[in-house]
Amino acid sequence: MTNTLAARAFSLLLSALLAQTALAQTPSTAAAADTSSILQEASRLFREGRSFDAKLLLVPLAGRDVPDALFAVGRIEESEGMYARAAELYERAAKQKHGPSINNLGALYAEGLGVPRDPARAVASYREAAQLGSADGMVNLALAIITRATTAQASESPAELVERAANLNHPVGMRLHGSTLMLDAARQRLGFGWLEKAAGAGDAPAMVDVALAKQRGQITARDFEGAARLLQAAAATGLPAAKRELATVYELGLGVPTNTAEAQRLRREVEIAERAAASRAQAPASQNAPANARPAQSSPGQPNLTR
Incomplete structure (x- = not known):
């Protein structure tokens, strides 16, 4: 309980910091930042269990709506159970056509975490993410077609989708x-x-x-x-x-x-x-996570915050 309260308190603090950063920084400052190195360092901190430090490192970039940074902070928020906050961050990145964020937003809609459960919107998100080159989106869309959660559109083949994802490692x-x-x-x-x-x-x-x-x-x-x-x-x-x-x-x-x-x-x-x-199978549908949600995160250990 204490950890949950601390996470929520920090999430509120982070929201305030993001707002302040967006007002305080100039575009030239953000453009000069080494986004890739910051994301890699934040990912390292997150894998070490230092979520607080990782978030603080990402604040300047996320405050300026840099899509990769919004995605990274969203991943951290998800790991702490702050699903509504994660959805908000993914939405902001999704407006910039950020494939990984659109995929993860779809997974939240599939599970009803932080947003109303909406399987149709989840599949639409996977499809859009796949079209934008997200490997997660390709796999999730393929699984949705295989499990008949959606009907394949023209030129959508599950075998081809997973092959494309495989070629993206x-x-x-x-x-x-x-x-x-x-x-x-x-x-x-x-x-x-x-x-x-x-x-x-x-x-x-x-x-x-x-x-x-x-x-x-x-x-x-x-x-x-x-x-x-x-x-x-x-x-x-x-x-x-x-x-x-x-x-x-x-x-x-x-x-x-x-x-x-x-x-x-x-x-x-x-x-x-x-x-x-x-026991989970007997729970209400809104409490169950479908098998096709964010497959990349089934790998062992803390996930990277980069794509």
């Missing part, structure tokens, strides 16, 4: 593109290469897919130790499927020393996660 895009290619026997090796890239980029489901292939000796050489390392990394993100597979690895001693106690611990965690998921 989007972790989830690379995984989905790789999985699509794997369905074609003639292109399985190419598909597996994309899965490996996604795993290397921190996508936990891709780590599991690659690990299972290594265990079975499919497409790649059998490597139990390498598979175990991948499953350990994926399990560390909290992914239940990874924990379930890792439990079997410890139980059978596949690439690691047999550890029955660790296997049991992992299975207990999976059971707890599954019960929690079932």
